[in-house]
Amino acid sequence: MTLKYLRSNGHVDAYRALLSSLRGKLEIEIVTRLYEEFVTSGNYRKSEEIIQMPEFRQLLSQKMPEGTWKRLKMRKVSDSWPPPRGGHQIVTYNNKLYLHGGWTGNAEMGDFWEYDIDSNRWKLLSINTSEQDGPSPRCCHKLAVDNTTGIIYILGRYVDNIGQRKTRIPNDFYKYEIKSNKWTQISGDVEKEGGPPLIYDHQMVFSEKTGELLCFGGRVLQRTTRIEDFSLDDFQPQSPIRSNYGNFYKWNSRNNSWSLVSTMIVPRNSHAMTLDQAEGVLYIMGGLKSKTDLNDLIAYDLTSCTASTLHDGTGPGAPPCGLTQRAFFHQKKRQIRVLVGSAVQSSRTYKKSRNGTIDGLAMWIYSIDKKQWRTMKHNVGPISRRAHAVTNLSDSVTLLFGGNPGIEEYQNDRMCDFWCFEAANEEPAQVLFKLKGLLLESEFIGIKSINPTEALMLLRSNKSIELLSRERRESLAAQIFESSSIEPWTLRSHTFSKLMKLLNEDLVEPRANLENLITNSIL
Numbered sequence: 001m002t003l004k005y006l007r008s009n010g011h012v013d014a015y016r017a018l019l020s021s022l023r024g025k026l027e028i029e030i031v032t033r034l035y036e037e038f039v040t041s042g043n044y045r046k047s048e049e050i051i052q053m054p055e056f057r058q059l060l061s062q063k064m065p066e067g068t069w070k071r072l073k074m075r076k077v078s079d080s081w082p083p084p085r086g087g088h089q090i091v092t093y094n095n096k097l098y099l100h101g102g103w104t105g106n107a108e109m110g111d112f113w114e115y116d117i118d119s120n121r122w123k124l125l126s127i128n129t130s131e132q133d134g135p136s137p138r139c140c141h142k143l144a145v146d147n148t149t150g151i152i153y154i155l156g157r158y159v160d161n162i163g164q165r166k167t168r169i170p171n172d173f174y175k176y177e178i179k180s181n182k183w184t185q186i187s188g189d190v191e192k193e194g195g196p197p198l199i200y201d202h203q204m205v206f207s208e209k210t211g212e213l214l215c216f217g218g219r220v221l222q223r224t225t226r227i228e229d230f231s232l233d234d235f236q237p238q239s240p241i242r243s244n245y246g247n248f249y250k251w252n253s254r255n256n257s258w259s260l261v262s263t264m265i266v267p268r269n270s271h272a273m274t275l276d277q278a279e280g281v282l283y284i285m286g287g288l289k290s291k292t293d294l295n296d297l298i299a300y301d302l303t304s305c306t307a308s309t310l311h312d313g314t315g316p317g318a319p320p321c322g323l324t325q326r327a328f329f330h331q332k333k334r335q336i337r338v339l340v341g342s343a344v345q346s347s348r349t350y351k352k353s354r355n356g357t358i359d360g361l362a363m364w365i366y367s368i369d370k371k372q373w374r375t376m377k378h379n380v381g382p383i384s385r386r387a388h389a390v391t392n393l394s395d396s397v398t399l400l401f402g403g404n405p406g407i408e409e410y411q412n413d414r415m416c417d418f419w420c421f422e423a424a425n426e427e428p429a430q431v432l433f434k435l436k437g438l439l440l441e442s443e444f445i446g447i448k449s450i451n452p453t454e455a456l457m458l459l460r461s462n463k464s465i466e467l468l469s470r471e472r473r474e475s476l477a478a479q480i481f482e483s484s485s486i487e488p489w490t491l492r493s494h495t496f497s498k499l500m501k502l503l504n505e506d507l508v509e510p511r512a513n514l515e516n517l518i519t520n521s522i523l
Helices: 002-008 012-021 029-040 044-051 054-061 347-353 428-448 452-460 462-467 470-477 488-500 514-522
Strands: 067-072 089-093 096-103 108-116 121-126 142-146 151-155 173-177 182-187 203-207 212-216 219-223 241-245 248-252 257-261 272-276 281-289 292-301 306-311 326-330 335-341 361-367 372-375 389-392 397-403 415-423
Touching (some): 029 054, 151 203, 203 272, 281 326, 335 397, 428 452, 428 462, 428 488, 452 470
Parallel strands (some): 089 389
Antiparallel strands (some): 096 108, 142 151, 151 173, 212 248, 272 281, 397 415
16 A cells, blocks of 8 residues: 555655565556556557557456445335245246245245336235145245246245154145246155155256256255164254255156256255256355365266366365355356355344344355356445345346344344345456546546647547447536646546556555555544
8 A cells, every 4th residue: 555655646766666675566567557658658549558458458357246235125115025034935037036935933934925126016926825726834945947937846845843743744846837826736745756855955956958957955854763863963852853965856847757866966955056057067065964064166067967076165265164155157257156154143243233234245256267266345235144045136136035143142033134236247348448438538638728629529539439428428528628736647646546446456556545544543
């Protein structure tokens, strides 16, 4: 920050003296060249040449997208809104979100909601879907949507005190046809048909290419009377059960058949899973296995039936372990985006969050091509939680609803806050376009006080029409005869700071200012 302060305030000799005594650099070389040509010399043509060089374009391709959290609220007090819950599930289809079930902290829920993205309104479709031949109230189940047919599939559930029940509980399977608003039970017991036993905290995705529902992991709660079936990790005297993990199953929607997939992937629950629909590759990340946190990232090729570990989750650069992972695949950029947060927080933090927001959830990105994890910068958003529901509306928009704060003191509390996370998915060409526009504006401001006629000609040029909106050109034209006491060099320095905000922080000068740091420390 000291180097930035010295250079941006014109103390060139002091800047160069300090820089020569340090091993590090303020920024990479090509950025320094841009500073010298643009800020120091005011050479706009040379500056344009630099930002269009392959070396500089490479910097633009490395820029990590930034995101913005926004809390969605009801438009009117009279509007409907789903009550607080955790363990519920949501999916999106045709710009609408569908929410089913959950746990209030005291009871299971069987309601079914539709949220219209465009109107920002919730609509209660059913108070209890079992009354329309749908699933009974439940939590910790899973939804998956077939975007080609508009069918939502529901499988699994958590059953409390299962060891005290005298009868076996089957794993029923349902579908909801969005267009006809119709529920149908596909199976009353998929285990008898070759599918998984009753499971919860599993993951499901639907392959639109093969018409198959893919189900992996989760907890299996199975009645037993044999002492050798007990796990020391999972044994609870009050509930004589054996707790296992779900395997990998496929259900073919075309012939209604289940099959068990042979794989060496470690079984787990509370993991994240997403599918590359185009390439047919399933990605599985993290989770829990016998109270051990897993943080690996595995790719499973559905065609060759082979699995490979992309990242073992150790070492620098990996996201933290946690129970709150939710994953999505960005098809165009070939990235896996994972929403990560801690499972448990302090009661003090939770109390504080009731009157505002506390940064707790973070978006991480794994590049398939670069084989690299990186975190995405964003503003303060929703507090950490577990048993929340997350879905993707598009490659750039993620929606989150409700959840469990995970605090013993508030063990019956559940949330009903609704959040939207929007990533700025700018392509390198778009960033370059912005850079050119900023250079053009700076050139106009620099010459208008010297030669207003030349400045107006610049605004009327094809280049200006291409880079600047009509409103922006009119705004600049209105400033043509306004005088400024600020030196052109200082104006270019301010513009340079704007340019640097379009590049990754680790490649350029610090965004923070020394003056602000000193002021804040005094206050």
